[in-house]
Amino acid sequence: MSGHRVVRAILRPDADTVSGLAAAGVSTVHEAQGRRGAFAPTIRPIQDGARVAGPAVTVSCHAGDNLMLHAAVEVCQPGDILVVVTTSPSTDGMLGELLATSLAAHGVVGVVIDAGVRDVAQLRAMRFPVWARAISPQGTVKASPGSVNVPVVCGGQAVSPGDVVVADDDGVVVVPRAEAAQVLAAARAREAAEATKRARLAAGELGVDMYDLRPLLAKLGVTYEDGPPA
Secondary structure (H helix, E strand, O other), X not given: OOOOOEOOOOOOOOHHXXXXXXXXXXXXXXXXXXXXXXXXXXXXXXXXXXXXXXXXXXXXXXXXXXXXXXXXXXXXXXXXXXXXXXXXOOOOEEEOHHHHHHHHHOOOOXXXXXXXXXXXXXXXXXXXXEEEEEEOOOOOEOOOOOEEOOOEEEOOEEEOOOOEXXXXXXXXXXXXXHHHHHHHHHHHHHHXXXXXXXXXXXXXXXXXXXXXXXXXXXXXXXXXXXXXXX
């Protein structure tokens, strides 16, 4: 039996949990789950200001061949994020305006691709969010088999179908589906604590006092001097 397959049905997390993680944002979610799940910083947004989260529909395809991206469209549901990897390193433009138009028509809210994209001006104009390794005009073919909705490694992180992918200007982070509700609760607690700290800092309190850092500075041998050295 062939090792290439398209898995039509996957388990998806609760929609309210997904929207809550999107609101929290990448950096807060990353911290809330113990500083885990962040994609490599080489996976960068091609636009400014987009913030999305959704269940991962994963795609594994050959470098320079986007056949399986087209095969993935019909198994996507509204709110999904397409996570694309290649079997060998690639910066070819695997995704362009036409494929993005098809994905958007099926409700996909964004793409994270460990390869290249093209038609960037058009993607920005249609407000279709993409996070990619490269921007390249190099086109692709549609000739080689691959798989949809199988475990992949993207940006150095393991991603399983249905895991929650959160993406914004800070990058991309993945949350295992089974941990999504727990991470959301931790993210909300972190946001509440940060709101208190923000108010104290805005009122003029110093971080070295708020975080009780003066004893640490002294322990590390940091000294203060009054006035310029003689």
